[in-house]
Amino acid sequence: MKLEILGSGCANCDKLEALTREVIAELGIADAEIGHVTDYAEIMRYGVMSTPALAIDGKVVLTGKVPSKADLTTIVTSALA
Amino acid sequence: MSTDAVTSAGRTGGAPSLASADETAAAREPDATAQTTPSPASTPAIPACACDTAAGHGAAAGRGSPGGSGRASRWAARVPLWLWLALAVGAWGVAWHWLAPFIDWLAYDVLRLGDGRFGSAVAFFIYDVPKVMLLLVAVVFGVGILRSFFSPERTRHLLAGRRELVGNVMASGLGIATPFCTCSAIPLFLGFVEAGVPLGVTFSFLIAAPMINEVALVLLAGLFGWQVAALYVGTGLFIAITAGWIVGRLGMERYIQDWVRDIRMGESASEEKLDWNGRVRYALQAVRDIVGKVWLYVVLGIAVGAAIHGYVPENFMAGIMGESAWWSVPAGVLMGVPMYSNAAGIIPIVEALLEKGAALGTVLAFMMAVIGLSLPEIIILRKVLRWQLIAVFVGVVAAGILGVGYLFNLVL
Structure with missing residues (x-):
């Protein structure tokens, strides 16, 4: 699966990326590819107006906040299903 | 003067940055920039912005709630949320x-x-800290409930195609109700412009x-x-409406950075409908985030307020910041613009200044300049706006704040 953090390098965006890596590692997902989209034009193409956001396989699943670890785990696992 | 600082700061912000230079981001960058215009769109360095708020709740905030997880849900499962809420309100x-x-x-x-x-x-300190904290929790919760009805996407939809004036009034009101954080100023701006x-x-x-800050x-x-x-609130709305209207009248569209015009926005993820449980959870999350973030500033601010209260002689401020000192309003605004503090920290200082004889208009002007015009936001906006437009923006808003300051000093 492909996970993309959408956000232009603000503190919260980096936090979200770190948290995502943590969750992926804990879930033991091997084929995860994590990217960080900082280009605004690209971010807008996802229809996102508040950062940080997270897209899984091209679909936006989270906008405008750094979720709790438990919430992020729920989001990632339900995207896997 | 301030524009010089802004341009150079904007440039440093735009310089190739070390922030978040992890391999994947670096690997992505070339193809992203190749698709659009060169640099400014992809500058990763953003000055620290104090995002008080758990901004969005769009795509997925509600998602975690039904199942929830961990301790919180086992807790909530046993006792209905409304009962907790009633108990909390009673205790408050x-x-x-x-x-x-x-x-x-x-x-x-x-x-x-x-x-x-x-x-x-x-005495000032130990009285004000719990009082301000209680107020803070109640208000942040209330505003959290209100904000759960709004999102940037919805606001964009509401404002698209509005004419001026009506649009200015609506936008100013929505500015209060929509979750917003300086970090998101750019995508929001782009989304608005793209929607017309x-x-x-x-x-x-x-x-x-x-x-206009709820805190x-x-x-x-x-x-x-x-x-x-x-x-x-009234004067804040007035400034937002008139300043926005003036900027619109000046027809400064050509001072938007060129790459902004090429932005095409994708379909927004569909918003999940929140039920009341979800709204309460959203508001509770906002309380946790905001109070967790600002309580220290509040305590420090009250400590400064307490020191002024105890040690600065009565009417000391009357000479410097009183009604008779005409220059105090512009001085307050000039001091306030580069200062950046969240609202919670500045209020106790305001309180102490007022008590020592500073004029209300002067103090309000200072406060609005601190929280309304901030250097980080200006630097961020530099990526989408040319400096001419930024200068007009800062100038018009500062003039509005000045006017409000003088008005109150005259009237009250």
């Missing part, structure tokens, strides 16, 4: 009611604080959103009464 009411007598008892019977400088400073929201209307939103509103109401709080 009791605490609020008994606060003054309790602190009096604590200060004068237990700690035996005298009337001296130290005593009155400490007029530039002036967009500015009304961008001015109102940070300037400031409640603290003003609690510490100085509803009249002052209403003045603050």
Whole structure:
């Protein structure tokens, strides 16, 4: 699966990326590819107006906040299903 | 003068940055920039912005709630949320009611604080900290509930195709109700422009959103009464509406950075409908985030306020910041623009200044300049706006704040 953090390098965006890596590692997902989209034009193409956001396989699943670890785990696992 | 600083700061912000240079981002960058115009769109360095808020709740905030997870859900499963809420409201009411007598008892019977400088400073501190905290929790929760009805996407939809004036008024009001954080100013701006929201209307939103702050509103109401709080909201709206309208009238669309025009926005993820449980959870999350973030500033701000209260002689400020000193309003605004503090921290200082004889208009102008016009936001906006437009934006808003300051000094 492909996970993309959408956000232009603000503190919260980096936090979200770190948290995502943590969750992926804990879930033991091997084929995860994590990217960080900082280009605004690209971010807008996802229809996102508040950062940080997270897209899984091209679909936006989270906008405008750094979720709790438990919430992020729920989001990632339900995207896997 | 300030524009020079802005341009150079903007440039440093735009310089190739080390921030978040992890391999994947670096690997992505070339193809992303190749698709669009060169640099400015992809500058990763963003100055620290104080995002108080758990901004969005769009795509997925509600997602975690039904199942929830961990301890919180096992807890909530046993006792219905409304019961917790009722208990919390009750406890809050009791605490609020008994606060003054309790602190009096604590200060004068237990700690035996005298009337001296130290005593009155400490009394000020131990009275204001719990009072401000109680107010803060209540207001942030209430605003959290209100915000759960709004999102940037919805606001964009509401504002698209609005004419000026009506649009300016709506945008200013929505600026209060929509979750907003300086970090998201760019995507929000891009989304508005792309949806055809007029530039002036967009500015009304961008001015109102940070300037009319729920934390400031409640603290003003609690510490100085509803009249002052209403003045603050009323004048804030007035500035946002007129400044936005003026920017629109000036027809400065050509001073938007070129790459902005090429932005095409994708379909927004569909928003999940929140039920009342979800709204309450959203508001509770906001309380956790915001109070967790600002409590230290509040305590520090109150400590400064207490020191001024105890140690600065009565009417000391009257000469410097009183009504007779005409230059104090512009001085307050000039000082306030580069300063950046969240609203919660600035209010206790405001309180102490007022008490020592500073004029209300001067103090309000200073406060609005601090929270309404901030250097980080200006630097961020530099990526989408040319400096001419930034200068007009800062100038018009500063002029509005000046006008409000003089008006209050005259009227009150």
